[in-house]
Amino acid sequence: MQQVDASEIWRDLGSAYFRELSTFGAMQDAVLLNMLTTGRVLQLKSGEVLYSVGEKTAYFYIVLQGSINNFIPGQDGSMVLSRHHEPGDDLGFVHMISLNDRTATAIAEQDTVILEMSIEQFFELHQTAPDAFGVLLLNLARGMARTIIRMAHKIAELDKRIYIAERK
Template sequence: MYLPHAMFSIKADLDNKVKSVIGSELLEQYGIEYFRGASTLGALSPDAIHYLLDNGHVFELNKGETLFSYNEPGNSFFVILKGCIQFFKIRENKAKHIRDYQFGQEIGSVAMIGLHNRVGDSVASENCIILQVSCSVFYGLHETLPTDFGILLLNLSREMARRLRESDDKLADHKATDTCEHY
């Protein structure tokens, strides 16, 4: 059972990169098409994928480890390269499971782009490989490969739009009794 901010939760040491993975080795192991199959990285050039894997922080999380916690600075986003991350929204000191993030999806870009702290906890529900894209790496992609930066921004926008639509659907289902006749 997940407990928010539990002292039993293992926090991945993102600064010391205890379980870092070398991006070029990962690229060699899985191949470029594997990464291009990720919704966040889809349609990016091989140069852009190399840039992100070489300049981003690639690391492993074991099942049960925390990716980020409530109220931490939102100065990066994370792409799930393998595995599944559960997100728990914190409201009134309670954690509510919102969604699972799978291969290719990103988590954390809303906080980074919105310039606010994390609004929940994220925990690996299985062993994962994660790509962390910091603000400086994000900006560096803009400077180095501006066309790919635009594609990445479009991919991030699409993911946000999908999540917004999913949230709207859940809200509509929840409020199904508050309906009026459709014209």
């Protein structure tokens, strides 16, 4: 994992690209650029681990390019895919906000660029740009809501399969 020049990424991709990412939707260019330059923009190679189960949580991440998969430990010791993250998705926010250690291992599915945002940076945004913080929080909450809805559909699907299997 290596740090990338945030200003270069901003120039290369353009402000419109960032505004199209779900976590950054409706945010002003100046705020987005500040988030990139005060955070850390990191590049991961395919297969590289971002974080592992049990690690302390002081950051959350936003996928800028590429994709990352989260794996949780299965009962048999295997790693089970729990979530796939595309550009615009956040990962690690729930753990950071709940002050819990990581419950998953995040691995880059392909070469991936992410923004790392610390608890301190998140709080600083709240203090210095409350309107932008509100938009960011709304976007993050919207992402969590979509995830909860997908999880509910998966649970219902599994319940249906179990019900059908038990009737046979």
